[in-house]
Amino acid sequence: MSYPKPQQESIIKIERLFVRYGRSEILHDVSMEIPKGLFLPFMGPNGAGKTTLLRTILGLIRPSAGKVLKTFHPSDLGYVPQQRSIDNLYPVTAGQIVMMGLYPELGPWRRPNREQKERLNRLMEELGLNGHAGKAFGELSGGMKQKVLIARALVAEPEVLVMDEPTSELDEQSERDVLHKLSTLCEKRGKTVLLAHHGLDMKAAPTSTVCRVDHGSVRLVQSKNEPEPDGRGGNP
Amino acid sequence: MTDSLKTLILFFPHAVAAGVAISVVCTLLGVFTILKNVVFVGVALSEVAACGIALGMTWHIQPFVGAVALTAAAVAALSYPFEMHRIPRDAVLGVIFVFASALGILVVSKSGFGLHEVKGLLYGDLILTSQGDLNVILAVLVPVLIYFLCFMRPTLYTFLDRESAKIMGIRTALWEFLYFFALGLTVSAASKAAGAILIFCFLVVAPAAGLLLSRRLGWVMLISLCGGLGSTFVGFYWSFRCDLPVNQAISVTACIWFGVAATVRFIQWMASRLSACMKQRR
Numbered sequence: 001m002s003y004p005k006p007q008q009e010s011i012i013k014i015e016r017l018f019v020r021y022g023r024s025e026i027l028h029d030v031s032m033e034i035p036k037g038l039f040l041p042f043m044g045p046n047g048a049g050k051t052t053l054l055r056t057i058l059g060l061i062r063p064s065a066g067k068v069l070k071t072f073h074p075s076d077l078g079y080v081p082q083q084r085s086i087d088n089l090y091p092v093t094a095g096q097i098v099m100m101g102l103y104p105e106l107g108p109w110r111r112p113n114r115e116q117k118e119r120l121n122r123l124m125e126e127l128g129l130n131g132h133a134g135k136a137f138g139e140l141s142g143g144m145k146q147k148v149l150i151a152r153a154l155v156a157e158p159e160v161l162v163m164d165e166p167t168s169e170l171d172e173q174s175e176r177d178v179l180h181k182l183s184t185l186c187e188k189r190g191k192t193v194l195l196a197h198h199g200l201d202m203k204a205a206p207t208s209t210v211c212r213v214d215h216g217s218v219r220l221v222q223s224k225n226e227p228e229p230d231g232r233g234g235n236p
Numbered sequence: 237m238t239d240s241l242k243t244l245i246l247f248f249p250h251a252v253a254a255g256v257a258i259s260v261v262c263t264l265l266g267v268f269t270i271l272k273n274v275v276f277v278g279v280a281l282s283e284v285a286a287c288g289i290a291l292g293m294t295w296h297i298q299p300f301v302g303a304v305a306l307t308a309a310a311v312a313a314l315s316y317p318f319e320m321h322r323i324p325r326d327a328v329l330g331v332i333f334v335f336a337s338a339l340g341i342l343v344v345s346k347s348g349f350g351l352h353e354v355k356g357l358l359y360g361d362l363i364l365t366s367q368g369d370l371n372v373i374l375a376v377l378v379p380v381l382i383y384f385l386c387f388m389r390p391t392l393y394t395f396l397d398r399e400s401a402k403i404m405g406i407r408t409a410l411w412e413f414l415y416f417f418a419l420g421l422t423v424s425a426a427s428k429a430a431g432a433i434l435i436f437c438f439l440v441v442a443p444a445a446g447l448l449l450s451r452r453l454g455w456v457m458l459i460s461l462c463g464g465l466g467s468t469f470v471g472f473y474w475s476f477r478c479d480l481p482v483n484q485a486i487s488v489t490a491c492i493w494f495g496v497a498a499t500v501r502f503i504q505w506m507a508s509r510l511s512a513c514m515k516q517r518r
Binding site: 085 | 270386387389390392393396399400401402403404450455456
């Protein structure tokens with residue numbers, strides 16, 4: 001298998017990756033390069049291995065074989081989990097959840113300074129979370145929770161943003177807005193966005209390239225039914 | 237009531253000081269125990285500590301040392317991330333609880349202890365707290381309290397969203413272990429005076445009332461703290477006035493406080509439903 005040289009600097013390089021859970025093989029011989037500044041949805045049916053691939057990139061799953069090489073600092077990684085990952089029982093406000101994203105800057109004791117507070121407020125405003133900062137996270141709607149988690153990931157201004165079904169609880173308009181905001185981040189600020197999405201409307205997708213994951217195999221394809229791009233990877 | 241409490245403090249200063257220290261630390265740690273969904277960790281660790289005390293007394297070593305050694309082993313087992321494996325943490329807690337309580341009774345039955353020592357071991361008696369017991373309690377609980385207040389943020393983030401916290405660079409395994417270790421030390425130090433029931437009460441009942449009454453962590457902790465301290469003083473007073481066992485009097489008072497909190501919450505819920513209905517009609 002040959003890989004054409006990437007036109008842009010790769011930010012993540014996956015080499016011959018295998019992931020197994022017990023006897024079942026979830027990812028089989030995956031190799032790919034993800035260039036910097038790409039908005040890349042990982043698409044495929046439920047159980048195809050999208051989340052496993054993203055979690056392996058995040059370092060949460062140890063591969064059975066192969067490696068994931070990252071050219072950025074670990075603190076430059078933002079993650080948006082599925083909103084169910086936070087128990088509604090926790091007496092924390094939306095603002096406190098977003099502030100969690102500042103932990104790499106604040107550490108265990110420091111309080112946010114003026115610039116950090118402004119950044120946090122600006123981001124919440126951009127995502128339509130105005131007036132929700134003081135509300136209990138558990139009492140927000142599914143869509144609002146999702147936005148809070150997106151704000152938490154963005155507040156530290158990471159280089160790479162990894163999102164697991166980030167718009168699954170949003171209505172159509174909010175989904176379009178969030179995807180548009182994310183693609184703008186890629187275009188204007190050179191951020192790389194990787195997201196798992198099982199039902200992304202390809203016509204609405206603000207990208208020309210998607211990563212198709214299907215029963216352990218992974219390939220990059222042009223969206224809108226265009227032929228496969230000039231490589232960037234895939235597996236046989 | 238003030239006069240009775242003054243008399244109590246005058247005659248039993250160690251008991252009151254121990255009660256206050258245990259209620260403060262246990263209620264604060266208890267909020268996180270409930271949020272982490274490991275409520276029974278308190279009762280399991282109390283049994284482990286009681287078993288350690290029994291072993292210590294039988295082998296003529298310092299009971300606190302026996303309690304800490306056994307509790308540390310249990311904590312190391314509990315801090316393992318069971319969520320990712322076939323059995324939940326609760327199942328392991330159950331095994332530890334059964335083993336520790338049964339072993340404790342076996343050790344006691346083969347020792348020469350009288351009924352009084354056995355009862356003291358199982359239920360504790362705050363009123364009998366000696367200067368030595370108080371020294372051990374303060375030497376352990378004050379550092380635990382400082383640790384908890386200083387490192388509440390990484391501990392909360394670890395419990396709230398373990399994976400995201402890990403990605404942010406928080407050493408989740410370490411913070412989880414430290415929390416359970418602090419909890420284990422607290423339970424070990426408090427076991428001899430407070431006994432399993434009172435420790436469990438402070439870890440669960442007062443924080444549960446706090447969680448019922450507020451949706452903000454700061455307020456939850458403050459309400460829990462006040463509930464724990466209030467129950468301690470009212471329980472002492474009640475026990476003093478009616479000649480009742482103090483630990484059980486405090487536990488029942490805390491449960492009554494929980495009942496009040498649940499009633500207030502129910503009224504709040506009814507009021508909000510009523511207001512929603514009225515809005516809909518308009």
